[in-house]
Amino acid sequence: MLHFSGTGTALGIFNAELEKYVEIPSDSGITFNVQPKMKALEIGEKAKEAILSRKFDQIRVNIPNGDMVGHTGDIDATIMILDAVEQVGGIYLVTADHGNAEDMVKRDKKGEPIFAKDGKVQIQTSHTLQPVPVAIGGPGLTKGVKYRKDVPDGGLANVAATVMNLHGFLAPDDYETTLIEVD
Structure with missing residues (x-):
């Protein structure tokens, strides 16, 4: 697993032998409305490199612009990452932990x-x-995967089980319900 952070907040490593943590330090002394791109392009480039390297089973990327800058966030970095996921036949899940940019x-x-x-x-x-919406897709997504209709109020707590399912694992019984099912 490869972790990225663009906000300067350490996400933590569970197993240093299986993970790599890369931090792109935030700009200092500049307000986000003056520099709305922040480090989005640098984060996008590092994520793209990691995806295309095919060295990792999962890559977690934090693009803070939508949260920190709202509508002035840089969509180009997100598109760059999704293009790389497409190139390697992967799967993406995009979401946020709260509303702000909408x-x-x-x-x-x-x-x-x-x-x-x-x-x-x-x-x-x-x-x-x-x-906050969640978007799941990519060429690696198993055929017949769709959003469950019996979880109409799904939220952030459902993402962990969903990610496990996307990797082909069953989530433990004490996890919240997954957001997906296969026809």
């Missing part, structure tokens, strides 16, 4: 934008409570 405007109870005294829209900088 709506960066403060809203009233009717859902209308709230304006400041100067007439400008007020910016929403906190996390939202909106559901």
